[in-house]
Amino acid sequence: MEKIKRIEPFHLRKDREYEPFLQFILKILKEIDPIFHFENTVVSEDRIDKPYVSLKTIKKIGTTNQGIEIIIEELYEQVAYDIAIERIIVRPYGLNVDLKIEIESTRDTTDQPYLELRLIGDEIVNNYILKLFTQQFQQIPLDNEKLKRELLILNTMIKRRQWYTVETRAKAILDNFPEHPQALLALAIARAAQGDLEKGEFYLSKVLEYQPENCDALYNLGVIYEQRAEYQKAMRLLQKSLVLKPKNHVVLWKLGQVKEAIGEIRDALNAYQEAMKTTPNPESKIFTSTDFRKEAKEAIQRLMK
Structure with missing residues (x-):
């Protein structure tokens, strides 16, 4: 069963920052998939560069069979060539349980920045992860x-x-x-x-x-x-x-x-x-x-x- 949770606007967002999302996923996997072993080693890093149009970086951290994939995609504004859209996706691969989890952090100059969690798996597990995600990333009102x-x-x-x-x-x-x-x-x-x-x-x-x-x-x-x-x-x-x-x-x-x-x-x-x-x-x-x-x-x- 698929579950999606979006936090919008997500004003705590920073460009090219993925570490909080990586750490959240690792924390979840310690409970959900205790066999999952994470090695903090870059396995591969590929760049797809379309000059003046987009730049996409795909990095895998862990081992060939198991780890975390991080995608950073930048789409450029066609006049000034500033970054118009930046998208960060963090997701694990090689899990030992029937679960798909993905976090996307996106900002668009024409819209509000947002943070989105996407889950496919057991409903009870999904609801538990959604609760933790909301607790960690939902912004606390300003006093x-x-x-x-x-x-x-x-x-x-x-x-x-x-x-x-x-x-x-x-x-x-x-x-x-x-x-x-x-x-x-x-x-x-x-x-x-x-x-x-x-x-x-x-x-x-x-x-x-x-x-x-x-x-x-x-x-x-x-x-x-x-x-x-x-x-x-x-x-x-x-x-x-x-x-x-x-x-x-x-x-x-x-x-x-x-x-x-x-x-x-x-x-x-x-x-x-x-x-x-x-x-x-x-x-x-x-x-x-x-x-x-x-x-x-x-x-x-x-x-x-």
């Missing part, structure tokens, strides 16, 4: 203390521009706190940074529904409008952000760019000069690592000619 830690990690990932990790962690927070402004803001920044301005705008609008005076959301939405050449909308949002935080270096720099784009050179020059007087706000959660003083100086020199 307020864990939330604080997750938000700190989230901000670090934003500064490092690790957008897949930002999205994964932001979605995990939103699973527990669906209207959390900081998680929505992080998700918006990650989507917009990867060129998805529509989703970025959607999430930023949600942030501003809950926090109309969130200056970071106002700034980022202003950046989206600036990228679309909707300069009047961009200018209004940036100016509103500056009312809330007047000495914001990055917003002043961006306002200078918008003013220059619409031909208001004197105002643009003034914004660049103000940006030169302020340093990146060390208390800002989003912009700490961004310093546009060099660019502002070059813009001033250009406009003064």
Whole structure:
């Protein structure tokens, strides 16, 4: 009898990580198939490489007749050649009992990451394995203390521009706190940074529904409008952000760019000069690592000619 258990979204997922699934299967086999003997030796490793399309690695650990097979498959996005889909499959071979067990961990840039257990065997055994699988891998809801830690990690990932990790962690927070402004803001920044301005705008609008005076959301939405050449909308949002935080270096720099784009050179020059007087706000959660003083100086020199 076949049993399938899927955990979705599985936000604890890491690319190319199979060790937790291998260890889970070995733990199960100690009870279900005590004759099974695992040797931690790589028997074979094959690569099927289709340049710019996919890469599939099939590795067997154990012996020729008995062990664990690990498959890692990467499918590439056809424009940027980034990994669009990554799939990991871990399954034993050469068992001494009538059981088929397979764990799949998959992430797709267009969908939620998931973890799936597939079983074929005795129903009582299947139900026992399903219970252990759920206990080990089902995510525990975030409490307020864990939330604080997750938000700190989230901000670090934003500064490092690790957008897949930002999205994964932001979605995990939103699973527990669906209207959390900081998680929505992080998700918006990650989507917009990867060129998805529509989703970025959607999430930023949600942030501003809950926090109309969130200056970071106002700034980022202003950046989206600036990228679309909707300069009047961009200018209004940036100016509103500056009312809330007047000495914001990055917003002043961006306002200078918008003013220059619409031909208001004197105002643009003034914004660049103000940006030169302020340093990146060390208390800002989003912009700490961004310093546009060099660019502002070059813009001033250009406009003064």
